[in-house]
Amino acid sequence: MPEINQTKEKASLTEHYLEVLEKLIASKSIFAQAVGLAETAAYLKEVFEDAGAEVTVDESYAAPFILAQFKSSRPEAKHIIFYNHYDTQPADADQVWQSDPFQLTFRNGYMYGRGVDDDKGHITARLTAVVAYLKKHRDLPAHITFMMEGAEESASVDLEKYLAKYADKLTDADLLVWEQGIRNKENQIEISGGTKGIVTFNAEVKSAKVDSHSKFGAIFDSATWYLLNALSSLRAADGRILVDGIYEDIIQPSQHELDLVAEHAHIDLESLRELYDLSLPTLAKTQEDLKRRLFFEPALTIEGLSSGYLGQGVKTIIPAQASAKLEVRLVPGMDPHKVLGLIEKQLAKNGYNQVQLTYTLGEKGYRSDMTAPAIQNVINIADRFSQEGVAVLPTTAGTGPMHQVFEALQVPIVAFGIGNPDSRDHGSDENVKMTDYETHIKMIEELIASYD
Template sequence: MSNRKEEYLTFLKELIALPSVSAKHEKLPETAALLGQALEKLGGQVEIDDSYFAPLVIAHFNSNQAGAKNLIIYNHYDVQPAEPFNLWDQDPWTLTEKDGHLIGRGVDDDKGNITARFTALAEYLDENDGQLPVNITFLIEGSEETASQHLDDYLAKHPELKADLIIWESGNKDDQGQIELGGGNKGIVTFDVTAKTAGIDLHSSLATVVDSAAWRLSQGLATLFDPKTGRIQVPNFYEDVIAPNQREKDLVAALPGTKEEFIKGHQITAPLLTDKRGDDWKEALYFEPSINIEGISSGYEDQGVKTVLPAEATAKLEARLVPGMGPDKTLKQIQDYLADQGFSDLTVTKTLGQPGYRSDMSDPEIKKVIDLAKDFYPGEPVVSPTSPGTGPMAYVNNAIKAPIISLGVGYQGALDHAPNENIRLTDYEDNIKFVKLIIGSYANH
């Protein structure tokens, strides 16, 4: 292993040791400062903008070539909470190497991707007398795991940011070992819905005359869905959806995995909603919006029996959005529909939101990366125009107006957001080589 790889693996240990949990506002300035120091040491022109609770780290590495293109590398330094701690095989805040894997919270999502990219840049500079064929800007935020709060505000403050291509935060190899390259993600709006039917919890004998908040909430939420098809019944919910073009449909259809493998891999025991309505499950997964109930809380939930009529009930929900849909408009449609159905007493409170985005996978800059992957990795790369997950691609594209492609150090067993999050060292090292290859490809433009 090269000295640079060892250097940045040591740095990765320092990053993992900082529990930079944006949901709790923990260790965010400290992590941004540590990244800034590393980027300055590497020779970057660094700015840490701390206008909001999660500082934004920007670092410029300039080419000496006239007319050099611009490459932005986007990452995030915040992570998900590590709880429940008892399900980890070791301390989540201590980077652990075991059986060819690196284990720790954030090692895949997204700190290992950061250090792999630092390593690639450092090795390229070492091997080319400190010269770059492309201007590189690192853009590293600290609130991606909480819907990238204030990223759009930060970007508005930095109109100097420009790019011909944006390399996104992360990506995987699939279960066949093929590299996955993605060009989009869904948006999201998360919200709480609360029912309150009394000032205090009541004796359950009063249920003959007093409405329960738990019933009231359940009945209201049930109106959102058609029970026969699982489709969302909110009027105009789908009206702004930008339908996929034929190339996007073809790319998704070509993604590996059958419906049977999907069901088995996720241990699904209920019928798929797409089977109920006769839709293609892959197209729905990648191109359709959804509403999901994340959790419901009400009344007595401890051991044994307590004969109580709950006065209050709350549900946490999310709507996954596809390009064209706005978080605030979607939430208002849901709120208005509940009121029209006779549930105006339910309180709807927005918590987070961001729009969705899809890249044009035929863009020349993206096609170049795909071609490089074909040459570098064994087997055909898996190319997807979007993903079922959520991220702030729309904010970045709206501000910088450049195509986006995602790639990274992960694999199917990385356990992002779960206990024992991990990456394989072989994938990590492959990614370093591939990012160096992307940088070097600009020498021939």
């Protein structure tokens, strides 16, 4: 086939899967709101079957699980797995978008839409690469499996059950490519492995049967003050968690892991202040402190608070109820249930035993071995597509089910993708740069070709 025709065919293929991406963005699939999961899974089944894959959609649990398998004819073929998720965060009225979040929009070389980076755009880019390779070569040098779940944004509920159920189709893989990644602010492709874990929980206080008149404020304690004081007792002013035993199980980073982050984590306090327009002082004071905290230490965060009257005018009451949503970002070695138990004990020790804690979600943290041969192969490929060099990180500051996937499959896991430092995952105007999307397609093609 002449080169000009190959180029036209590839452009047409990319355009076709951008149309698929447009439909995926329009298909709301939000686990937290129980919206559109079955419909989106059914559409993905159709798309992958049209591409020639053997597709399984399993609806045994709350979020359908999808396996799409492209099989090589070679008896000695190795196995590559792509892990992705088709659920997204909501895009509700609390976020201001320049365009409809559920309509794929193109502006100034960028694509915008909920899920365009996290994570639907990665699905279509990788599928484009597989189909492009097949059109050129008619066969694959490796078996390729797309494993797609629908509850990643809610701590991957039931994923471990699906992994156990389909272990025979997923074990003995050579490499697992994780959901996403970025090109950093230095214009380097970031190759990372590992994620932080998390435990999320609710805290609630009831101080009386009903709200009371605020004239009793001098003698009645309120649920609001009680909860605020209780939560304040769990964290020092510098952000350190004041919970006995919480740091004891942490697996400390190796010197190699510390060196990788020191060299390749291109993140600094001034850029973060500018990016997020921060008005409060940062907890980290130095670059070294920032990187250690962000990549290798846990953090306690209040996600939201609710108590009393916040309507128009004034209502002079002492609230009888107060609640909060909290999280602890975990690092390897920390167990979500154990951490919550330690917090509960600490609150009682501090004199706040009327705070009721309820576990909501949890995942353990994980760090990849970046010296694994299959991961080194990815790094070498990325170097050919990254003129400014490649940034290699043993972990990220985000959270995902990487620990449970590794525990189930025992496969080297590496992440890279189509994002940028301001892709705004989970926020308004989520975006990817078109050139990064196209580069990812080429990189995946090269990855497949490296198994020939």
